[in-house]
Amino acid sequence: TLSKTDMESRILVIKKKLGSKLFIPGHHYQKDEVIQFADATGDSLQLAQLSAANKEAEHIVFCGVHFMAETADMLTTDKQHVYLPDMRAGCSMADMADIYQTEQAWPFLQQLFGDTIIPLTYVNSTAAIKAFTGRHGGACVTSSNAKGIVKWAFNQKKRIFFLPDQHLGRNTAYDLGVPLENMAVWNPHTNILETDQSPENIQVILWKGHCSVHEGFTVQHTEMVRQAHPNMRIIVHPECSREVVAAADDAGSTKYIIDTINNAPSGSAWAIGTEMNLVNRIIKQHPDKQIISLNKNFCPCLTMNRIDLPHLLWSLESIEQGKPHNRIQVDAHTSVEAQSSLERMLAQG
Ligand code: 13P
Ligand code: SF4
Numbered sequence: 027t028l029s030k031t032d033m034e035s036r037i038l039v040i041k042k043k044l045g046s047k048l049f050i051p052g053h054h055y056q057k058d059e060v061i062q063f064a065d066a067t068g069d070s071l072q073l074a075q076l077s078a079a080n081k082e083a084e085h086i087v088f089c090g091v092h093f094m095a096e097t098a099d100m101l102t103t104d105k106q107h108v109y110l111p112d113m114r115a116g117c118s119m120a121d122m123a124d125i126y127q128t129e130q131a132w133p134f135l136q137q138l139f140g141d142t143i144i145p146l147t148y149v150n151s152t153a154a155i156k157a158f159t160g161r162h163g164g165a166c167v168t169s170s171n172a173k174g175i176v177k178w179a180f181n182q183k184k185r186i187f188f189l190p191d192q193h194l195g196r197n198t199a200y201d202l203g204v205p206l207e208n209m210a211v212w213n214p215h216t217n218i219l220e221t222d223q224s225p226e227n228i229q230v231i232l233w234k235g236h237c238s239v240h241e242g243f244t245v246q247h248t249e250m251v252r253q254a255h256p257n258m259r260i261i262v263h264p265e266c267s268r269e270v271v272a273a274a275d276d277a278g279s280t281k282y283i284i285d286t287i288n289n290a291p292s293g294s295a296w297a298i299g300t301e302m303n304l305v306n307r308i309i310k311q312h313p314d315k316q317i318i319s320l321n322k323n324f325c326p327c328l329t330m331n332r333i334d335l336p337h338l339l340w341s342l343e344s345i346e347q348g349k350p351h352n353r354i355q356v357d358a359h360t361s362v363e364a365q366s367s368l369e370r371m372l373a374q375g
Contacts, residue, residue, distance in 0.1 A: 030059075033339045037063055040342045048345070049083035051076060051098070053090035054280040055301040055330040060089050060338055069281040070094060070149050071168040075372055077101050077108075085109065085345050088354070089333050091117045095354040096153045100361045100368060108354045111341040115332040117150050119265075122235035123190035125154035127214040131233075132162075134217060135187060138225050144183040146175060148191045149371065150237075153356040155189065157363035165370035169264050170279035172198040174374045180229075187212070189233030193240070197264045197271050199230045206268070240265035242325035243299040248273040251297045251320065260320060261286055262299030270299065280304055287312060302326045 052064025145164035188195030210221035299320035
């Protein structure tokens with residue numbers, strides 16, 4: 027078995043050999059041992075935009091999770107191949123909405139609301155759901171452009187059907203002035219719309235999905251921080267619940283969190299509610315600031331963490347040897363149907 031240093035030098039050799047034929051995008055939640063080899067780092071929107079803009083790379087080794095690699099595949103040409111260094115790097119939230127459940131929900135919603143709904147899907151979803159969204163005139167969103175796209179959607183139709191993350195949907199609609207009582211939750215297990223309102227008042231239908239990592243941050247954590255560090259500002263990811271976002275000072279995508287801390291004055295104090303690898307990296311990069319995780323036990327995304335040095339090397343070596351492992355390939359039909367929803371996402375900076 028190779029030592030860490032041996033693996034690192036092998037990766038550098040392969041990267042040098044393949045040059046611009048190889049592109050390694052790395053999501054901000056990736057481990058340091060992986061992110062050091064990324065050609066670009068970013069939030070979901072940036073990585074999708076960069077993959078779409080790259081016309082040179084024949085091999086895209088996506089250091090992130092499965093839905094990101096699928097999205098990159100749908101946004102690149104047939105000659106460009108996308109790989110995921112470990113197939114177990116999924117996303118529990120994306121798994122909470124499957125296409126069969128979605129196809130089942132739609133006629134129920136049509137019956138209740140007629141032609142007044144437009145679907146919006148968080149990029150953290152399967153390619154099949156992105157295709158469903160495209161088919162019905164909707165759009166994909168990320169945590170950094172959700173507000174703009176929800177606004178656009180309300181100009182198209184009276185109601186939005188937001189899936190699979192109820193929290194991002196609720197937080198975004200609330201920020202745009204939709205009262206909480208006008209939001210209903212679609213339960214895909216019972217096929218029941220959870221609300222006590224009459225249908226005409228419903229403006230937002232939220233799929234009952236969530237991120238298990240961001241559920242690890244609670245209002246109790248914000249209260250503990252307020253008590254122990256009265257001057258500390260709390261910033262969280264909008265995948266946290268409405269209560270947590272309301273109790274925090276600010277919320278935004280991983281890029282927004284990074285930019286906010288970068289622009290904060292020296293000596294300022296912050297509690298961050300997002301994935302552990304990113305929080306630890308921010309702590310290391312800002313020794314002049316007091317930074318803690320909002321949950322002192324930290325919250326790792328186990329699937330993001332599946333991508334590690336050995337898997338990255340394994341993937342790169344397989345490309346070098348001309349027998350690449352773990353290609354992520356979305357079928358042409360799905361990809362074509364998803365295009366319009368992805369294009370709207372890319373266009374909304
Ligand atoms: P962003 O980096 O787009 O904020 O997304 C966070 C996330 O959960 C990715 O899975
Ligand atoms: Fe999915 Fe949550 Fe992990 Fe992001 S942090 S990849 S939403 S499980």
